[in-house]
Amino acid sequence: MKITKNQIxxxxxxxxxxxxxxxxxxxxxxxxxxxxxxxxARREGKSANGVRESKKYRKVTIGSQLMCVKGLDNTTxxx
Numbered sequence: 099m100k101i102t103k104n105q106i107x108x109x110x111x112x113x114x115x116x117x118x119x120x121x122x123x124x125x126x127x128x129x130x131x132x133x134x135x136x137x138x139a140r141r142e143g144k145s146a147n148g149v150r151e152s153k154k155y156r157k158v159t160i161g162s163q164l165m166c167v168k169g170l171d172n173t174t175x176x177x
């Protein structure tokens with residue numbers, strides 16, 4: 099049986115255990131390479147504003163922190 103992306107998102111949405119949700123967040127952040135804007139700028143040798151304005155990084159807000167992922171255009175959203 100093939101599990102669809104939407105089914106996985108629905109399953110995660112139904113989880114009530116905060117410990118499990120945090121574990122999923124940690125694994126997802128590690129696997130995707132999500133970094134803060136400042137950390138990405140340091141690694142890329144760019145300014146934070148340069149990363150923030152660039153369309154070559156996917157920006158995601160987690161809590162109140164703006165994060166980014168290199169290699170995903172900010173204009174090509176999957177859903």
